[in-house]
Amino acid sequence: GDSVTQMEGPVTLSEEAFLTINCTYTATGYPSLFWYVQYPGEGLQLLLKATKADDKGSNKGFEATYRKETTSFHLEKGSVQVSDSAVYFCALSGLSSGSARQLTFGSGTQLTVLP
Amino acid sequence: EAGVTQSPTHLIKTRGQQATLRCSPISGHTSVYWYQQALGLGLQFLLWYDEGEERNRGNFPPRFSGRQFPNYSSELNVNALELEDSALYLCASSSGTGNSPLHFGNGTRLTVT
Numbered sequence: 001g002d003s004v005t006q007m008e009g010p011v012t013l014s015e016e017a018f019l020t021i022n023c024t025y026t027a028t029g030y031p032s033l034f035w036y037v038q039y040p041g042e043g044l045q046l047l048l049k050a051t052k053a054d055d056k057g058s059n060k061g062f063e064a065t066y067r068k069e070t071t072s073f074h075l076e077k078g079s080v081q082v083s084d085s086a087v088y089f090c091a092l093s094g095l096s097s098g099s100a101r102q103l104t105f106g107s108g109t110q111l112t113v114l115p
Numbered sequence: 116e117a118g119v120t121q122s123p124t125h126l127i128k129t130r131g132q133q134a135t136l137r138c139s140p141i142s143g144h145t146s147v148y149w150y151q152q153a154l155g156l157g158l159q160f161l162l163w164y165d166e167g168e169e170r171n172r173g174n175f176p177p178r179f180s181g182r183q184f185p186n187y188s189s190e191l192n193v194n195a196l197e198l199e200d201s202a203l204y205l206c207a208s209s210s211g212t213g214n215s216p217l218h219f220g221n222g223t224r225l226t227v228t
Contacts, residue, residue: 043205043219107157
């Protein structure tokens with residue numbers, strides 16, 4: 001079945017540092033890939049997405065590129081802020097029977113940015 | 116537009132009782148998904164409803180059940196509550212077309228004592 005493997009946390013960075021959170025996936029066919037963010041006490045918010053190979057999703061300074069050859073969708077940001085502190089989830093939308101539109105999530109990575 | 120709304124925000128039950136959680140999707144969305152987020156276990160897929168029908172369920176026992184109403188709102192029922200059912204239950208909705216993303220509510224925090 002589909003699966004997502006995400007870099008384990010927690011990750012602690014200083015403000016303005018470069019961020020990379022690794023994500024790799026296993027899926028049949030050509031899934032869509034997503035990054036969601038969860039701020040304390042809230043539900044998940046869609047951060048960015050990519051629906052086909054070589055697509056780059058971007059939002060709020062975050063970027064991720066759909067790499068089919070390495071089955072990866074790593075999240076990057078050039079300069080993090082304290083307000084980016086949250087849990088980040090990588091997810092895929094599989095095309096296997098019965099799961100065309102449900103999401104399979106990675107385990108989440110807790111990011112803390114210190115001033 | 117109003118987002119996905121879930122009620123109640125918090126729910127405290129004792130072991131063996133039943134819990135009912137409710138979800139209203141974004142207007143125009145026909146698909147509703149339920150996820151369980153237990154501490155340290157990430158998000159586990161529970162149920163998917165589309166156009167009033169159950170389309171798929173995750174690896175949970177039958178005491179987890181639900182339904183979707185004609186107005187596309189949904190209800191999750193958990194019978195014979197166990198301590199390990201304590202978790203944040205997240206509802207999400209989507210328009211049900213192609214690769215439309217899921218939009219999540221803020222969840223219901225269920226505590227079983």
